[in-house]
Amino acid sequence: MSAIDDLKKAVIDGDDDGAREYAAACIAAGVPAMDAVNVMGDALRELGVQFQNMEVFLPEVLLATDAFKAGLAVLEPELMKAVDGAAPAKKIKAVIATVKGDVHAVGKDMVATMWTVAGFDVKNLGADVDSEYIVKAAEEFGADIIGLSALMSTTIPHQKEVIDFLEAKGLRSKYKVLVGGGSTTPQWAEQIGSDGFSKDAVEAVELAKKVMGV
Template sequence: MASKEELIQELSDAIISCKKDRVLEAVEKAKGVMEPSEIIEKGLAAGMNEVGTLFERGKLFLPHVMMAADAMTAGVQVLEAEMPVGEQKKKLGVIVNGTVEGDVHDIGKSIVSTMLQSAGFEVHDIGRDVPIRDFVNKAKEVNADMIGLSALMTTTLPGQKEVIELLKEEGMRDKVKVMVGGAPATQAWADKISADCYAENASEAVAKAKELIVGK
């Protein structure tokens, strides 16, 4: 019989393979040995993190990431059906994510949304070229813990600052964390506009979101 370590590795490898049937097979195999929450966190989520890293290194491409995320969702659904009601759908937090107004770049932001969702966050991806007010309205609607702001052009960076200013005006700034990212964004820029964090890539976005939301 496979050890727990071997099963965890098999789950992770199945996610990296981006094949749904392989993931479901690995989940079935692990079910008799591990708790559902452990299968998700130590096996499936760990594999998804590795997928994110491989994507950033150019070893995997967007279709692979989407297939891996789809396979993980299928695996999680199987496990959630068998979890106690209190444990089902236990989300780490609620995040609104989008690309600011004037910017039509979508891929990086979509990867971040997928990775955050796979890590256990409830993610509301509101798309690209999103008006400043829409970020704040959506955050109110879903009672968001965090807003993720992507900008891929220097000319659209100020949109990130405007969202933070609007949150202040609405009296929401203390309740909602703000993460910024995108090619022209930097830690120095995040500090300048008083964002809570800057993430260079999808894996970092997940780590920072966990730190800020779960750690609070």
């Protein structure tokens, strides 16, 4: 198998050391970093489907997620080359979370990484995060952007719930709220009154810059 195939298998197998080794091998072979990241993401999406079908269980998904993060750490310096332009003059501050009831963190972590390498100051709140806590964290961090990820159709209403909390507290105008995730669509993003939708981590950088006017 090629290095990129080995990398995908290492993630599926939850093999941290293998993910690091094959991520490095991909770089050495000239594989674009985002191609390697996308292959790791494909591995986790396949496991996610298997998890929903009860063909694999949560420990296997968590091990695969750790392997993804191990490979991502190796690829991160190369990812900087995928971000167009220098860091903005004003340090953009963002909080990002997977909404309540949703434990999927891979896509959200990719966005957090890409925002970081683009020069943003990012606070990653993790997965399955309560809506009110997301708002509180944004206030305490002094965020400009709130990023909300949801993979499952049953959890995307919590993206709207965060916006509703902001409205109720008179805080909506302070933040650009960006949404994404497997079940999120541009139509849904518009329906709930968010400031934008991105389909992947690279696009999330350009979207964040656009809504912040940089």
